[in-house]
Amino acid sequence: MKAQNPTKLIDRFGRKVDYLRISITDRCDFRCVYCMAEEMTFLPRQQILSLEEIFLLAKTFVELGVKKIRITGGEPLIRKGALELLQQIGALEGLRELVLTTNGSQLVTAAPILKTANLKRLNISLDTLDAAKFKAITRTGDLQTVLNGIDAAKKVGFERIKLNAVILKNRNHDEVGDLVQFAIDKEIDISFIEEMPLGIVEKHNRAEAYYSSDEIRADLESRFTLQKSADNTGGPSDYYVVPNTQTRVGFISPHSHNFCSTCNRVRLTVEGRLLLCLGNEHSIDLKAILRAPDFNADNLKQAIIDSMEIKPEKHEFNVKEQPIILRYMNMTGG
């Protein structure tokens, strides 16, 4: 059992922050319509954190009491050296859970190495089981490659794999039942996510595409029994179990159910900005501290502790108006 120290990261509202999400790249092999514009300009190398800098920050957060780290992106598994970084972070003394969110495109080759990285859980994004729709939503992705990736992850023994599906009206809202059946057949979990207004995406109207968790749940209840689960993975998901199956169904509802009062997380972008809230711009520049000529580990720790003072009380998303958040989800890390 690894040693565990209480978190030193407590904000003005008494919320304890013990969960860090790290985006290790802004790049991706997909261009999902809700996440990115078709033509994206990615950050030049000197502007992004090196793998060594990311590891140092992860280690510092764990020393400050962070218990859970999620690696995300962009697509984290396309960054060179990602697997080694995961192995290093997974070995950090005091870290209880290392988890990864991926689009699944690299899993056929990456799954066996990931299994050696002390990864507790794998979230794989899958919005549709229809190859043509998959291509339309991801613009560049191939459904079969991702399905093979899911099987590869199961084969190497990952337990409690979870699918993440962003549901958009008139794109894939009619597939929620089939996605749950797929999860049941594979003995894995699934969460449905309401789309968040991050970044402006041309030819994609978020207000028209909005499909609420309540609508999804009502659709599912015509086909499955959903029993409220007492389980809470420490995230904003509301969980249900499907009786007589291994599958839990989660709903992440940033619009319809505000989960800010129990928020325990902060996000590190690949540029080294520490975002205190997904739905606000409040952040501090940790890269500047890391790269300062007089860098000192204590100053870094103090800056992170002090940042808790600017963690906002809550987010306000409004799909009907232009987003107040101009960064795309690939920058934020989902």
Ligand code: SAM
């Ligand atoms: N590329 C990886 C993937 O797709 O799983 C990891 C990064 S992606 C930004 C993380 C999660 O954010 C994915 O499940 C994706 O579907 C979700 N996501 C992206 N843009 C979103 C948006 N505007 N609203 C809600 N979820 C979004």
Ligand code: SF4
């Ligand atoms: Fe890439 Fe994930 Fe964004 Fe899709 S949601 S474009 S897979 S980062």
